[in-house]
Amino acid sequence: MVLSRFIGILKLAFKYKKLLVGSAVLSFIVLFSLIGILVYHVNPRDILFQDLKPPCPSNPLGTDVFGRDVMAQVIHGTLNSLKVGVVAGLLAVLIGIGIGATAGYFGGVIDEALNLVTNTFLTLPTLALLIALAAYIRVRSEWIVALIIGVTSWPWTARAVRAQVYSLRTREFIYLAKMSGLSSLGIILLEVLPNMLSYIIMCFTLQMASAILAETGLSAIGLGPSDAITLGVILRWSIVWEAPRLGAWWWFVPPGIIITLIAVSVLLLNSGLDEIYNPRLRRRGLEKGS
Amino acid sequence: MKKVVNVVNLRGGYETPLGFVRAVDGCSLEVYEREIVGIAGESGCGKSTFARLMIGYVKPPAYVINGTSIIGDINVYSLPWEERRRRLWGVKVSLIPQYSMNALNPTKKIRDIIVDVVRERKGKSISSREALAMAKARLEELGLSEEVLNMYPIELSGGMKQRTVIAISTLLNPLLLIADEPTSALDVSTQKLLLFLLYELVKRRGIVETLIFISHDIATLRQICDRLYIMYAGRIVEVGGIEEVLKNPLHPYTKGLIRAVISLQPEVRGITLRGIPGSPPDLINPPKGCRFAPRCPSAKDKCKEEPPLINVGGRRLVACWLYD
Amino acid sequence: MRALLKVRNLSKVFKTGFLRRGTLITAVNNVTFELNKGEILSLIGESGSGKTTTAKLILKLLRPTSGEIYLEDVEIWSIPNKNYWRRVQAVFQDPYASFNPIYKVNRVLKNAFKLIGRNLSKSEVKGRIKEVLTYVGLKPDEVLDKRPFELSGGQLQRVLLARCLLIDPQIIIADEPTSMIDASTRVEVLNIFKKLSKEGKSIIFITHDISQAFYVSDTMLVMHKGAIVERGRPEDIVFSPKHPYTKGLISAVPKLHERFGFS
Numbered sequence: 001m002v003l004s005r006f007i008g009i010l011k012l013a014f015k016y017k018k019l020l021v022g023s024a025v026l027s028f029i030v031l032f033s034l035i036g037i038l039v040y041h042v043n044p045r046d047i048l049f050q051d052l053k054p055p056c057p058s059n060p061l062g063t064d065v066f067g068r069d070v071m072a073q074v075i076h077g078t079l080n081s082l083k084v085g086v087v088a089g090l091l092a093v094l095i096g097i098g099i100g101a102t103a104g105y106f107g108g109v110i111d112e113a114l115n116l117v118t119n120t121f122l123t124l125p126t127l128a129l130l131i132a133l134a135a136y137i138r139v140r141s142e143w144i145v146a147l148i149i150g151v152t153s154w155p156w157t158a159r160a161v162r163a164q165v166y167s168l169r170t171r172e173f174i175y176l177a178k179m180s181g182l183s184s185l186g187i188i189l190l191e192v193l194p195n196m197l198s199y200i201i202m203c204f205t206l207q208m209a210s211a212i213l214a215e216t217g218l219s220a221i222g223l224g225p226s227d228a229i230t231l232g233v234i235l236r237w238s239i240v241w242e243a244p245r246l247g248a249w250w251w252f253v254p255p256g257i258i259i260t261l262i263a264v265s266v267l268l269l270n271s272g273l274d275e276i277y278n279p280r281l282r283r284r285g286l287e288k289g290s
Numbered sequence: 291m292k293k294v295v296n297v298v299n300l301r302g303g304y305e306t307p308l309g310f311v312r313a314v315d316g317c318s319l320e321v322y323e324r325e326i327v328g329i330a331g332e333s334g335c336g337k338s339t340f341a342r343l344m345i346g347y348v349k350p351p352a353y354v355i356n357g358t359s360i361i362g363d364i365n366v367y368s369l370p371w372e373e374r375r376r377r378l379w380g381v382k383v384s385l386i387p388q389y390s391m392n393a394l395n396p397t398k399k400i401r402d403i404i405v406d407v408v409r410e411r412k413g414k415s416i417s418s419r420e421a422l423a424m425a426k427a428r429l430e431e432l433g434l435s436e437e438v439l440n441m442y443p444i445e446l447s448g449g450m451k452q453r454t455v456i457a458i459s460t461l462l463n464p465l466l467l468i469a470d471e472p473t474s475a476l477d478v479s480t481q482k483l484l485l486f487l488l489y490e491l492v493k494r495r496g497i498v499e500t501l502i503f504i505s506h507d508i509a510t511l512r513q514i515c516d517r518l519y520i521m522y523a524g525r526i527v528e529v530g531g532i533e534e535v536l537k538n539p540l541h542p543y544t545k546g547l548i549r550a551v552i553s554l555q556p557e558v559r560g561i562t563l564r565g566i567p568g569s570p571p572d573l574i575n576p577p578k579g580c581r582f583a584p585r586c587p588s589a590k591d592k593c594k595e596e597p598p599l600i601n602v603g604g605r606r607l608v609a610c611w612l613y614d
Numbered sequence: 615m616r617a618l619l620k621v622r623n624l625s626k627v628f629k630t631g632f633l634r635r636g637t638l639i640t641a642v643n644n645v646t647f648e649l650n651k652g653e654i655l656s657l658i659g660e661s662g663s664g665k666t667t668t669a670k671l672i673l674k675l676l677r678p679t680s681g682e683i684y685l686e687d688v689e690i691w692s693i694p695n696k697n698y699w700r701r702v703q704a705v706f707q708d709p710y711a712s713f714n715p716i717y718k719v720n721r722v723l724k725n726a727f728k729l730i731g732r733n734l735s736k737s738e739v740k741g742r743i744k745e746v747l748t749y750v751g752l753k754p755d756e757v758l759d760k761r762p763f764e765l766s767g768g769q770l771q772r773v774l775l776a777r778c779l780l781i782d783p784q785i786i787i788a789d790e791p792t793s794m795i796d797a798s799t800r801v802e803v804l805n806i807f808k809k810l811s812k813e814g815k816s817i818i819f820i821t822h823d824i825s826q827a828f829y830v831s832d833t834m835l836v837m838h839k840g841a842i843v844e845r846g847r848p849e850d851i852v853f854s855p856k857h858p859y860t861k862g863l864i865s866a867v868p869k870l871h872e873r874f875g876f877s
Binding site for chain 2: 660661767768769796798799801802804805808822824825826828829848849852853862863864866867868869871872876
């Protein structure tokens with residue numbers, strides 16, 4: 001029963017090219033990093049005394065200015081970037097849902113107050129905050145960076161969730177749930193949010209993509225993790241140590257491509273999910289005689 | 291009498307994740323000049339899809355399978371989409387879909403909406419001043435003051451919006467106006483006014499040559515229609531003059547529909563009215579034979595075979611073996 | 615006979631805008647009426663007449679601006695919510711909006727058991743559900759395992775009535791329960807209301823359709839712009855209306871065997 005449903009979903013997925021391509025690329029990248037960690041046992045920080053070697057059989061992506069293997073860096077970097085993306089994305093979505101759903105469901109004063117909070121966070125100069133934080137927290141792990149990004153990027157989700165919840169609260173099934181004695185929290189958790197699951201998933205994917213890009217940006221100016229390797233960190237190293245000028249494309253092109261691919265595939269995934277849930281967006285070709 | 295609309299054996303439907311819904315399965319219809327024809331049917335019978343198929347407004351996930359539709363001198367399906375848009379829609383035929391009053395662009399003033407619509411049809415051959423003059427005249431004929439032109443849709447009441455939509459749809463004096471449940475979202479008093487206006491448009495002012503009025507409410511249809519088509523599960527099951535069909539219904543479905551009408555008569559207080567048990571069939575896999583048979587009190591063995599529309603005299607048609 | 619529900623000078627004024635002066639909308643204007651046991655009372659009005667707001671006030675979904683509502687002589691806002699909703703329940707207009715589309719239909723019935731708080735065994739629960747579904751004319755296997763979009767409006771409304779029956783309230787507020795159902799099924803749902811009132815349930819039937827109200831009610835109240843403009847027995851209101859608004863309303867009802875004098 002479950003298997004046939006799963007096959008049904010797979011068949012459906014094949015119809016929607018965006019979803020397919022997006023999830024394929026993303027899965028490939030994730031697998032690349034996970035399998036890479038298991039299989040490619042080179043320590044990215046080991047100095048091999050062979051500086052700036054272009055890609056060759058023993059170093060598939062060459063070495064950097066210190067003689068460290070770039071492939072190892074990219075594998076670890078991808079994994080860490082994804083970690084930051086997922087954690088920051090989750091954090092942002094959870095905070096966003098908490099605040100957005102509360103504001104949307106209760107309305108009135110609570111809504112206005114939470115909107116005030118949301119708007120304040122929106123206008124927070126994140127960069128200035130991070131520079132100040134960087135001054136205090138000398139050693140920043142990727143988790144701290146993820147935390148900072150998560151805690152400052154939730155307003156987008158909060159707004160989106162609030163709007164959806166606000167439109168749902170006057171639906172009759174909510175009234176009936178109330179009149180069946182369900183508490184407000186119960187209604188939000190059991191009736192409202194599950195109804196918006198697809199929406200929440202899309203919020204998460206978008207937050208994740210934006211978090212990865214945010215981390216890359218932060219790392220590029222040196223405010224990223226101070227002791228972990230992420231794709232952004234690799235980019236920073238390559239800029240600081242003048243890889244472009246030295247022609248060592250193998251150091252900055254691969255991380256750049258992977259970051260771009262992650263962002264694009266997540267956005268494609270999102271767009272594909274949107275097509276499924278919003279029939280009007282479907283292109284003509286999808287519907288002919290099946 | 292000249293036939294203005296001639297639809298023959300139209301067949302079509304739309305794709306859903308669960309399969310293809312054959313919403314219209316071989317329906318024919320004719321409208322003569324200055325006639326108001328009603329299509330009565332309940333939810334899911336295909337009447338709205340029928341309207342769209344008639345005018346060729348079919349885009350995926352909707353598809354037409356076969357059949358012809360001739361409006362005026364235009365054979366709808368012989369024209370490509372762009373030609374239909376240019377020569378047919380808004381010009382020779384206008385469709386007012388259900389809830390269309392909510393389709394007025396809320397960010398535009400009525401005058402801008404009207405000019406857009408007219409310019410799109412007639413191109414540069416008509417200036418916006420001329421278009422607005424036409425609009426003003428038409429609005430006045432429908433009982434709306436010219437101030438409406440400068441308002442936004444949100445400032446208008448339901449009835450006013452509906453009348454505005456009718457004004458815009460009939461600006462170019464189409465041969466055929468199709469109104470799909472135009473009164474369902476309105477209060478009773480506004481409904482009456484709207485029915486009056488539609489009647490005037492066709493019968494007295496000649497602004498619209500013919501009208502097809504689609505509704506689930508037969509008492510409403512009674513008010514302005516000359517002839518009635520009863521639609522059930524994608525098929526036409528009865529046709530006739532409106533008074534005849536309502537006073538002397540032939541098809542068991544029509545009888546059931548009429549029996550379920552609550553009239554404001556004293557007798558109604560004491561009796562128990564009966565509806566039609568069961569529900570309409572699934573149009574993805576419609577049953578073989580007569581589609582009403584599962585719910586019909588007079589079903590026989592013969593009903594396993596689909597009854598054609600049988601002529602029982604004087605343009606009265608019934609799709610039922612009881613009248614073979 | 616003591617009235618079951620007493621509504622006294624009920625008013626609801628909505629203010630648009632927050633922390634600044636907004637416009638005031640009087641949705642319900644000084645409404646007073648009573649409902650007896652086993653009575654079907656109709657609130658008839660067009661859109662904007664205040665009938666749905668009145669329903670929400672009686673259901674404790676909204677707080678009144680002024681006025682009181684008494685259930686068996688106790689002011690409803692001093693009755694704990696769960697207790698109140700065991701005695702007053704509702705059926706709303708849109709059957710598809712009354713169900714959470716992601717859950718199966720039987721969930722609303724199971725949740726009803728939570729409200730009545732009796733501890734029943736699984737088989738007792740099943741039995742009770744079968745009982746109420748049969749009462750409203752549905753077969754359990756026809757509806758229980760389905761999702762809302764797989765059933766018709768009429769079937770869904772009946773499930774909602776079955777839900778009410780499980781809770782077994784004294785009063786059912788039905789807000790346009792049949793306006794989104796086809797005419798051929800509508801009558802059957804109205805018949806269920808009639809049956810319920812004969813068995814002692816009180817019903818407030820809210821509608822814009824006078825014919826439906828005429829068929830089921832014992833008393834009719836006509837509302838216009840938030841106030842009750844006429845009240846009485848159905849025959850009196852329909853055949854000898856007194857208020858001009860009521861007269862206009864009756865004359866606008868399309869009749870099956872009569873045409874409006876257009877031609």
